[in-house]
Amino acid sequence: GAGVSQSPRYKVAKRGQDVALRCDPISGHVSLFWYQQALGQGPEFLTYFQNEAQLDKSGLPSDRFFAERPEGSVSTLKIQRTQQEDSAVYLCASSNYLAGGRLFEQYFGPGTRLTVT
Amino acid sequence: DAKTTQPNSMESNEEEPVHLPCNHSTISGTDYIHWYRQLPSQGPEYVIHGLTSNVNNRMASLAIAEDRKSSTLILHRATLRDAAVYYCILTGSNTGKLIFGQGTTLQVKP
Numbered sequence: 001g002a003g004v005s006q007s008p009r010y011k012v013a014k015r016g017q018d019v020a021l022r023c024d025p026i027s028g029h030v031s032l033f034w035y036q037q038a039l040g041q042g043p044e045f046l047t048y049f050q051n052e053a054q055l056d057k058s059g060l061p062s063d064r065f066f067a068e069r070p071e072g073s074v075s076t077l078k079i080q081r082t083q084q085e086d087s088a089v090y091l092c093a094s095s096n097y098l099a100g101g102r103l104f105e106q107y108f109g110p111g112t113r114l115t116v117t
Numbered sequence: 118d119a120k121t122t123q124p125n126s127m128e129s130n131e132e133e134p135v136h137l138p139c140n141h142s143t144i145s146g147t148d149y150i151h152w153y154r155q156l157p158s159q160g161p162e163y164v165i166h167g168l169t170s171n172v173n174n175r176m177a178s179l180a181i182a183e184d185r186k187s188s189t190l191i192l193h194r195a196t197l198r199d200a201a202v203y204y205c206i207l208t209g210s211n212t213g214k215l216i217f218g219q220g221t222t223l224q225v226k227p
Contacts, residue, residue, distance in 0.1 A: 004160075031213055042204060042217030043161065056214065091160050097213040103149055106215065108160030 002026070004109035006092050012115045013082045021077045021112045025094030032075050033106060034067055035091040043091055049075060082116045089113050121205045126222045129195045137190040137221055139205030144185050149208050151215065152179065152190045154201040161204065161217075164190065200225045 005024045013019050025032050031050055035043035036059075046065065048056040051072035060067070064083075069075040079086055093106040122140040129135040141150065152164040165172055165179045167188070172179040178191040192199055204220040 033214060035215075035217075042202075042220055043215070045214040045216065048214055059214075093160070095213065103166070103208065103213070105151075105163035105166070106153075106161075106213070108162065110158075111160050 004092055004094050004107050006090075006109040006112050008112060009110065010113050010115075012117060015084060015116055016081055018078065018080045019082055019114065021079075021090050021114070023075045023077070023092030023094075023109060025073065025075070025092070026107055027073075029094035029096055029107075030072075031095045031097040031104075031106075032069055033093040033095075034075070034077050035093065036061075037089040037091055037111070039088070046077070046090075079114075082114075084116050087114055087116045121207060121218055123203075123205050123218065123221045125219065126224065128224045128226060129192075129199075131197060131225055131227050132194050135192040135195045135199070135223065135225075137192075137203050137205075137223065138187065139189070140187045141205070141207055142186045144207055145209070147209055150179065150181060150185075150188050151206045151208060152177070153204045153206065153215070153217075154199075155204070155220070156198075156201045164203070195223075195225045197225050197227060199223065 007022045034046040037043040045059040047067045049069040064080045066078045089111040091111045093108045095106045096104040151166040153161040155161045167179045180189045202220040202222050204217050206215050
């Protein structure tokens, strides 16, 4: 079946521009995660949704970062006034994980590579 | 979240077994041990997870020490497609987020 898809795959933004990154999770998956991966590093957690509720946003690096999942399916990560340090691959993952419940593996998309010039 | 320690890199020959170690001396009783791998230019991919007992699946085996302070991911016959960064991650039962470290970069030589 279809996996997690992300768009665009590549984005170049000038410093100060706003960007929006889209994630289409696997159909029916309750949980959705966003991660940021800098070059040569492991992914770092940004935020977590269970259905449309954002239950954990402890990893968002600043108030310029905002994520939403209004209908509990597609999610958008928005970065306002991009800075050079925002350059990274942004990964989305979905699973049937329920907080406090049984663990399920996370399925990752291919990522969006953001370059801020 | 408890921390894991892995070697930065390992090498293997094709079609030989590979044992990837992970130390997690501060693991708590409810932490699961997960392994993910990331092939070049792709998102991470789930490999296996366990709690106390050894686990096998079609991709790999996970051997967990009796005191749970270390574990080993075993690839039974490495192929060139297994060249990737392998991450050992601990997760509590009440949180879904994955805390990745640097992982182990596995090179497979033909």
